[in-house]
Amino acid sequence: MAERNRVNVKIYGQEFTISGDSPRDHIIKVADHVDRKMHELAAIMPSCSMSMLAVLTAVNCADEYFKNIKLIEDLKSKNQQLEKDAQHYVQLWDDAKKSFLQYKEDAKASIETMQELQRQYDQKKDQYDKLLAEFNELNERLNNIKKINEDLKMTVEKYEKEKDSTRSEVKELESRYRDIENNFFDLQMENIQLKNELNRYKKNIEQDE
Numbered sequence: 695m696a697e698r699n700r701v702n703v704k705i706y707g708q709e710f711t712i713s714g715d716s717p718r719d720h721i722i723k724v725a726d727h728v729d730r731k732m733h734e735l736a737a738i739m740p741s742c743s744m745s746m747l748a749v750l751t752a753v754n755c756a757d758e759y760f761k762n763i764k765l766i767e768d769l770k771s772k773n774q775q776l777e778k779d780a781q782h783y784v785q786l787w788d789d790a791k792k793s794f795l796q797y798k799e800d801a802k803a804s805i806e807t808m809q810e811l812q813r814q815y816d817q818k819k820d821q822y823d824k825l826l827a828e829f830n831e832l833n834e835r836l837n838n839i840k841k842i843n844e845d846l847k848m849t850v851e852k853y854e855k856e857k858d859s860t861r862s863e864v865k866e867l868e869s870r871y872r873d874i875e876n877n878f879f880d881l882q883m884e885n886i887q888l889k890n891e892l893n894r895y896k897k898n899i900e901q902d903e
Contacts, residue, residue: 701725706732706747731755815902822895829888836881843878846871 700713703725712721731751736742742750849867 705729818899825892829892832885839878843874
């Protein structure tokens with residue numbers, strides 16, 4: 695069992711011995727508080743008897759006690775609300791961090807997608823440029839063949855008009871002309887295929903853009 699403290703104190707001019715489990719300093723502080731309250735009341739009501747003064751002091755101390763209890767309860771309630779608010783703001787902060795991290799991941803994914811689309815676009819553009827170069831080259835060849843064909847036609851017409859030209863020469867020229875026509879037809883078919891393929895690549899590039 696804890697040792698009880700016995701303290702001699704003076705309250706409103708009278709000496710008392712107070713015994714309790716509280717520390718000595720605490721007992722002295724309580725006695726000083728009661729003594730001060732009794733002197734304050736005595737200054738207000740000088741004609742009040744000692745017993746009445748003691749009762750009123752006890753009532754005032756009890757009033758202070760319950761007010762302090764109410765204040766402590768209010769502070770506890772406010773503290774609980776502050777803790778709830780703090781948890782709420784912490785949750786909001788965590789949600790904001792998660793949203794930000796998700797945004798960073800989405801942005802990174804979007805950049806990677808954009809880079810991949812740019813790579814595909816560059817690849818298709820290279821293919822388109824190559825096809826366009828091939829098309830221009832074939833078109834040039836086709837124009838040259840057309841010119842040769844026209845020249846041969848003129849030559850054939852010239853030889854047909856010449857009375858002294860031999861039939862064998864005419865047949866040879868006709869054979870060369872047929873060969874050229876066949877080559878010209880093949881080139882025309884290849885040119886049509888290249889045009890169709892070029893149009894398809896143009897549509898793909900326009901869709902990617």
